[in-house]
Amino acid sequence: MKGERQTAKGKGQKCGRASRAEYLSIFAFCLLPFAFCVSSLPSSVFAGSQSALEPAGPQSGRIISLWWLMFYVTGAVFLIVMGFLVAALARSRRPRGGASADAPDVRPDAGRERRMSRVVLAGIAGTVVILFVFLVHSFLTGRALDSVAAKDHLTVKVTGHQWWWEVQYDNQTAAYVLTTANEIHIPLGQPVLFKLTSTDVIHSCWVPNLHGKTDLIPGHEAVTWVRADRAGTYRGQCAEFCGHQHAHMAFTVVVEPYEKFKAWYDSQLAPAPQPSTPTQARGQQVFLSSPCVMCHAVRGTDAGARVGPELTHVASRGTIAAGTLENTRGHLAGWVVDSQKIKPGNRMPPNNIEPADLQALLDYLQSLK
Template sequence: MRDRKRSLRIARAAPACLLLAGCEGVQSTLAPTGPQAQHVAQLFWVMVAGSGAIVLVVTLLTAIALFASPRHRAFLAGDTVVLAGGLIFPVVTLSALLVYGLVMLGAGPGKMAASPVRIEVAGERWWWRVVYRDDAGSAVESANELRIPLGRAVEIELSSDNVIHSFWAPKLAGKLDMIPGRKTALTLSAEKAGVSRGQCAEYCGGAHALMAFDVVAMPQNEYDEWRLREFQPAQDPTTQETREGKALFLSHGCGACHTIRGTPAAGRLGPDLTHVGGRISIGAAILATDEASIARWIKHNQDIKPGNLMPAFDIFSESELLALSRYLASLR
């Protein structure tokens, strides 16, 4: 009997624990690290407070209608109360919340930020192509990871050439759809250094649920150093094992889908791997980037992320897989 009561208490507490768990972490809209997300969070709490007050008032009126004396119940049925509670109150309350929301989120034509950092993001199946350009117009690509400087406006140009995706970094800004044939722009900024997580927020088929990305906010000097390295081609391997890994990569057709700048590999179907070893994660924010994870992804990616467009490569021996993964992990 005691075990049964304990199980019932746990079952009742579980929903509350799940709700509380959603209020923190690297992908929580209620833990904002940028002004745009702060506006969203503030609007949420105002709406919660307003709706909570309305629920309390309605509950009180319901209790009066059910349990109060006939005189008080007759008062509730009067024309004045019905008109005020059924028409005037909802119109005034909802109009006030609507106006507050529009003002808070800056609805309408926005002002362009001075000298924003511009990044292009394309929604692929099922990963994110990230493009940085220098002042001369030269471009380099990354994947599933955005690096942004602290305190500066970042204008992200969003596009898709396949299906509708939705770009959402909850700790930094609201979400914006990516519609094939159109380009849209989202402006955000970060006030705290660190890593936050984003997600595709529009069902896009296949591996949609595992289509995430990381946003890394960095001090300006660190961002400048990283960006300088990012525009460089891949470093040549320095050990016999990594040289063997590079030879395996080029001889087994990996370059048909992936690019490694500075090598003959120039594929465009999959992510650019020029500096893959320097990214936080692989597989669209599924696995931490290290040799073991890269080897596991090469051989078992369909188990890790079912439905992604990369075939599982189980053709390598253990030593070959180690050399290949060690080479890719060295690309920083």
């Protein structure tokens, strides 16, 4: 009998040791996502033209400081909770008095109850303090987002369509009002007031490097201030599901010194260049005699429709189809002939154009710089 008890005790100790090893393994496994997140920060999430963790202006800087605060505080809370969990699970169960090793000890322990009460109260107090800090910091961040407002500013109206962006630079002088599409240029270090609306469904404008998300609601004009303090090209995206091609509704924000911005703006105000070769002249006639003129405008010609994107200087843009394709001759040809294969559901119908006419049309469109 004594040998059997020793054998059972040995098995129980082995079982206890195995259980503690399992608990430590669970704790280590739970730390893997946190360790991976921290280790990957310098090489992956910081880099890129569409990263909220690489702020290029004061608004995005405020937002990311709030995010980092929440990240580190909640990470510390996670580690503390996991530490308590492992300590509780891995703690040896030592039977008191004559209690059996296999039977749970349910006798009251006043000291243990007091210790547990203190732990629970400390947890509640810590949670309240943390949430209050988050609340205050969030409130101050929200107030600071409009701190760049200024009288001397640029005003840009952005209108969301399924699935592209209309961009209009407002000016008190009508001759200086500029309309373009899917590409926004702003001067470095100058406050910009964005007026945002939609013509069909709810969209959401988000340039992670510059600001948070702002919804575009039909019949309502939202306003937001942006100031970019670092030159570069940043990618924006619709961040509200708006239909089948929601993922292909992107745009580009180009931040450049004021001199370069002024030169770009003046060139965009100019009418479309006249054809300089016979092939371009033929392409212009193909364009003006095709269904293209029922949706698109090219200033300096008879094409003046406003259903689709403005094309006066389409060749100067880096992408077509709202950031879906690079602006190359091959992509442009595929888009003109059958855009439904590239972006199903968009409002541009297929065009049955003879090969020679298509090449002439491409020559003309690529001359619109």
